[in-house]
Amino acid sequence: MSNLRVHNLAISIDGFATGEGQAPDAPFGHAGERLHEWMFDTKFWYDMTGGRGGSAGADHVFAAMHGSGIGAEIMGAGKFGPPNWQDDPDYKGAWGPNPPFHTPVFVLTHRPRPSIEMEGGTTFHFLNASPAEALKTAREAAGGQDVRLGGGPTVVRDFLTEGLVDHMHVVQVPMLLGRGVRLWDGLESLEEAYDIEAVSTPSGVTHLTFTAKRR
Numbered sequence: 001m002s003n004l005r006v007h008n009l010a011i012s013i014d015g016f017a018t019g020e021g022q023a024p025d026a027p028f029g030h031a032g033e034r035l036h037e038w039m040f041d042t043k044f045w046y047d048m049t050g051g052r053g054g055s056a057g058a059d060h061v062f063a064a065m066h067g068s069g070i071g072a073e074i075m076g077a078g079k080f081g082p083p084n085w086q087d088d089p090d091y092k093g094a095w096g097p098n099p100p101f102h103t104p105v106f107v108l109t110h111r112p113r114p115s116i117e118m119e120g121g122t123t124f125h126f127l128n129a130s131p132a133e134a135l136k137t138a139r140e141a142a143g144g145q146d147v148r149l150g151g152g153p154t155v156v157r158d159f160l161t162e163g164l165v166d167h168m169h170v171v172q173v174p175m176l177l178g179r180g181v182r183l184w185d186g187l188e189s190l191e192e193a194y195d196i197e198a199v200s201t202p203s204g205v206t207h208l209t210f211t212a213k214r215r
Contacts (some may be wrong), residue, residue: 001139002071002139002142002144002145002146002147003146003147003166003167004074004135004146004147004148004149004159004164004165004166004167005070005146005147005148005149005165005166005167005168005169006148006149006151006156006165006167006168006169006170007063007065007066007148007169008039008062008063008066008169008171009151009153009156009168009169009170009171009183010035010036010038010039010170010171010172010173010205011035011153011170011171011172011173011183012031012035012172012173012175012176012177013172013173013174013175013176014176014177014178014182015182015183015184015185016031016153016177016178016179016180016181016182016183017035017151017152017153017156017180017181017182017183018031018035018078018152018153018180018181019031019032019177019179019180020179020180022078022082022083023082023083024082027082027094029180030177030179030180031177031180034173034175035173035175037173038059038171038173038201038203038204038205039059039063041054041055041059041203042054042055042056042057042059042060042063042064043055043056043060043064044060044063044064044066045063048100057201057202058199058201058207059201059203059205059207062169062171062199062207065169066148069145069146070103070142070145070146070147070148071103071104071141071142071143071144071145071146071147072103072104072105072106072138072139072141072142072145072147072148073101073103073104073105073106073138073147073148073149073150074105074106074108074134074135074138074147074148074149074150074155074159075105075106075107075108075149075150075151075152075155076107076108076150076151076152076154076155077107077108077109077110078152078154078155079150079151079152079155080093080094080107080109080124081093081094082094086109086111086113089113092116092118092124093116093118093124097118097119098118098119098120098122099118099119099120099122101121101122102120102121102122103121103122103141103142104122104123104125104138104141104142105122105123105124105125105150106125106126106127106134106137106138106141107124107125107126107127108127108128108129108134108155109126109127109128110128111126111128112126112127112128113126114126125137131158131159131162131164132162132164135147135159135164149165152181153181153182153183154181156168156183157183157184157185157186157187160187160190161186161187163193165210165212166211166212167209167210167211167212168194168209168210169207169208169209169210170183170207170208170210171205171206171207171208172205172206172207172208173204173205174204174205190210193212193213194210194211194212194213195210195211195213196208196209196210196211197209197211
């Protein structure tokens, strides 16, 4: 069976994966881009944005694991767009006509709409489903490859609560946000279900890798 994987989920020291006050021009609220600055100098980021160069060090190696062997993605409504995007019937996501996923993407929302086929192999499907139901649907679409759980933090927390995540890569960034949406709330003793490794890099971040223990 394919695995469910989380990659490049950046959080502050106090556990926030997004700040307060999300808006079309501020998808991470008052956090801005500070949670992701560690990634901007990597070869992974340069390649993804059409540039040349970038560091090939440890930050790049962790970031680049994001795409390997992925056949579908699941994301929450908050990642697909800013608050109230459901009120715009023409809204097609925050990534332009050629989103970076290149697979089927299943957006969890209480207000489903018809699927949207984009350039580059991405098709957005909209589901009002439980985590287990969404994962079953995504696995069927992934064709034997793994499924990426793209976030945001509330969705990741829901899947962790149900014991559905096989691999998770969290990047702890040395900053305090103080407010926003936290990842770890309600996940006491999560470490009992996962083997956890920590790697710190010169950029100042710590890469935490969670691998589910044998079930």
